[in-house]
Amino acid sequence: MNQAPTIQVPGLRWYIIGLIFLATLINFLDRLTVSVLAPIIVRDLKLNNQQFAQIATAFLIAYAASQALSGRLYDRIGLKRGFTLSIIVWSLAAMAHAMARSAASLSIFRFLLGLGEAGNWPGAAKVVAEWFPATERAFAMAIFNSGSALGSVIAPPVIIYLQLTFGWQTTFLVTGSLGFVWLALWLWIYQPPLEHRWMGAPERALLVDRQTPHQSPLPTRELLRFRPTWALILSRLLTDPVWWLYLTWLPLYFSKVHGLEMKQLAWFASIPYLAADAGSLLGGAASGFLIARGWSTNYARKAVILVGAGLMSTGIVIPALRDPVQILVAISVVTFGFQAWINNVQTLPSDYFRTHNVASVAGLGGLGAGIGAILFTLSTGWVVDHFGYQPILIAAGIMPALGTLILLTLGGRIRPLET
Numbered sequence: 345m346n347q348a349p350t351i352q353v354p355g356l357r358w359y360i361i362g363l364i365f366l367a368t369l370i371n372f373l374d375r376l377t378v379s380v381l382a383p384i385i386v387r388d389l390k391l392n393n394q395q396f397a398q399i400a401t402a403f404l405i406a407y408a409a410s411q412a413l414s415g416r417l418y419d420r421i422g423l424k425r426g427f428t429l430s431i432i433v434w435s436l437a438a439m440a441h442a443m444a445r446s447a448a449s450l451s452i453f454r455f456l457l458g459l460g461e462a463g464n465w466p467g468a469a470k471v472v473a474e475w476f477p478a479t480e481r482a483f484a485m486a487i488f489n490s491g492s493a494l495g496s497v498i499a500p501p502v503i504i505y506l507q508l509t510f511g512w513q514t515t516f517l518v519t520g521s522l523g524f525v526w527l528a529l530w531l532w533i534y535q536p537p538l539e540h541r542w543m544g545a546p547e548r549a550l551l552v553d554r555q556t557p558h559q560s561p562l563p564t565r566e567l568l569r570f571r572p573t574w575a576l577i578l579s580r581l582l583t584d585p586v587w588w589l590y591l592t593w594l595p596l597y598f599s600k601v602h603g604l605e606m607k608q609l610a611w612f613a614s615i616p617y618l619a620a621d622a623g624s625l626l627g628g629a630a631s632g633f634l635i636a637r638g639w640s641t642n643y644a645r646k647a648v649i650l651v652g653a654g655l656m657s658t659g660i661v662i663p664a665l666r667d668p669v670q671i672l673v674a675i676s677v678v679t680f681g682f683q684a685w686i687n688n689v690q691t692l693p694s695d696y697f698r699t700h701n702v703a704s705v706a707g708l709g710g711l712g713a714g715i716g717a718i719l720f721t722l723s724t725g726w727v728v729d730h731f732g733y734q735p736i737l738i739a740a741g742i743m744p745a746l747g748t749l750i751l752l753t754l755g756g757r758i759r760p761l762e763t
Contacts, residue, residue: 352544357475357484357537363530364468364488367431370522371464372495373502374438374457375403375591377519378450380503380613381512382596385450388512393596395447397725400592401718402451406458408714412564415466415707419561419700423474424534426467426703428527434460435523441516462710465690469706473694475537477550479635481694482645486628486687493624493683496591496617559700564708572696573705575755577712579689582747584713585720586656586740587682590616590675592721597733598668612672619676620683627652627684631691641695642758645688652688653748655681660741663734678740685744689751696761 353359378385378399386396418426437456444450468488476484506515535541538548567573594613627648634644659678665671693705724736 351542353542354544356540356543356547360471360475361484361487363533364471365491367427367464367526368488368491369495370526371461372492373499373519373522374434375461376496376499377503377516378454379592380500381507384507384512389446391447393729394725397721399447399451399454400721403454403458404714404718404721406455407462408711408718410459410462411466411710411714412707414463415703416561418463418467418470418703422536423467423470426463427530430460430463430467431523431527435520438520439517442513465710466703466707469690469693470699470703473699473702478641479632482631482688482691483628485691486624489683489687490621490624493617493621497614497621500613501611561701561704564704567701567705567708570761572692572755573708575751576692576705576709578754579747579751580709580713581716582743583685585716586678586744588717588721589724589736589740590679593724615672616676616679620679623680623683624687628687631688645691645695645758646752648688649685649748652681652685653744656685656744657741660738662737692758695758
C-alpha cells in the first residue's frame with residue numbers, strides 16, 4: 345500500500361507540463377540560432393541558398409529518423425531517462441556549432457542537433473497522455489507547444505543581442521548550455537505520475553485510468569495497421585512543412601527580398617511567432633472548452649483542426665502582397681493557424697491509443713512531418729535560387745488543406761482504439 349506523500353503539490357501535472365514547456369523553449373532557441381544568424385553565417389562561410397538548404401536538411405534528416413526512434417525509446421525506457429538522453433545530445437550538439445568552419449562541419453552539427461531535439465515531441469505527447477485526462481490534454485499540449493512559439497518570439501532579439509555583443513560563435517555556446525540547467529531541474533523533480541512523491545490522492549485518482557504499467561509498446565508494423573496512424577503520418581507530411589518554411593527561411597526572406605537589416609529582424613521576425621503562441625494556447629483551450637460543454641472529442645478536435653487549416657491556407661495571398669507589414673500580418677495568420685492545428689493533431693495519439701503506444705505513434709507522425717519538411721526544404725532552396733519565393737509560398741497555401749482532408753477522411757472518428 346502506497347504511503348501518503350509527505351509533501352503534496354496541488355495540480356502537480358501542471359508543473360510537470362511547465363517543465364516540458366521550458367525544454368521546448370530551449371529546444372527552439374538552440375534550433376533557431378542558425379536561422380536567425382543566417383545572413384551573417386552565410387556571409388562568413390560563403391554559402392549559397394542551396395548549401396543553406398542542405399544544412400537545414402541535415403538537421404531534418406536526423407530529426408525525422410529520430411522522431412520514430414525516440415518514440416519507441418521513450419515508450420521502452422520511460423520519460424525520465426528518455427528526456428535526459430535527448431537533452432544531453434542536443435545541448436552538446438548546439439554548443440559544437442561554435443566550431444563550424446564550413447558547410448560540411450555545420451551540417452554535421454545540425455545533424456547531431458536533430459538527433460537529440462526530436463525526442464522532445466514524442467516525449468511531450470507521452471507526458472500529456474500519462475498526466476492529463478481527455479478534457480485537459482489539448483490545453484496541456486498547447487502549453488508545451490507554446491514553448492516552440494515563445495522560443496521563436498524571443499530567439500531573434502536574444503540571439504541578435506548575443507551576436508552583436510559577443511559574436512556568433514559565443515552565441516552558440518550560451519544558448520547550448522541552457523539545456524544543462526533544465527536537466528538539473530528535471531532530474532530533481534520528475535517521477536512517473538503514480539510513483540511521484542509529491543502527488544496527492546485526488547490527482548492520483550484523476551490519472552489512474554490512463555496508466556498501463558509494465559506493458560511494452562506494440563511493434564511498429566502493428567501500429568501501421570491502424571488507419572489513424574497513417575492519417576497522422578500523411579497529414580503531417582503535407583502540413584508541417586509550412587511551419588518549417590517560415591522557421592527556416594523567414595529571416596533570409598525578409599533580408600534578401602525586402603531589405604531588412606539585422607536590427608529590424610530582431611523584432612520583425614518575432615511577431616509571427618507571438619501570433620503562433622496565441623494560436624497554440626487558444627487552439628488547445630478551444631477543444632477542451634467544447635468537450636467540457638458536451639461536444640464529443642471527435643467533433644471538438646475536428647472543429648479546431650478545420651479552423652486552423654483554413655487560417656493556414658490564407659497564406660496563398662502572400663505572393664500578391666508588397667508591403668512588408670501586410671506580409672507580416674499574413675504570415676502571422678498562418679503561424680496562428682498552424683499552432684492551433686498542430687496542438688489538436690498532436691493530441692490525437694493519446695485520443696486513439698493507450699499510453700504505452702502514444703510516444704511511438706507520435707514519433708511516427710513526427711517522422712512523416714520530418715520527411716515532408718526535408719523534401720520541401722530542399723525544394724525551397726532550389727526553387728528560390730531559380731524562380732524566387734513566389735511558387736513556394738503558393739504551395740504552402742495549398743498543402744494544409746490537402747493534409748487536413750487526408751487526416752479527417754483517413755483517420756475517421758476520433759475514439760479510443762482496441763489495441
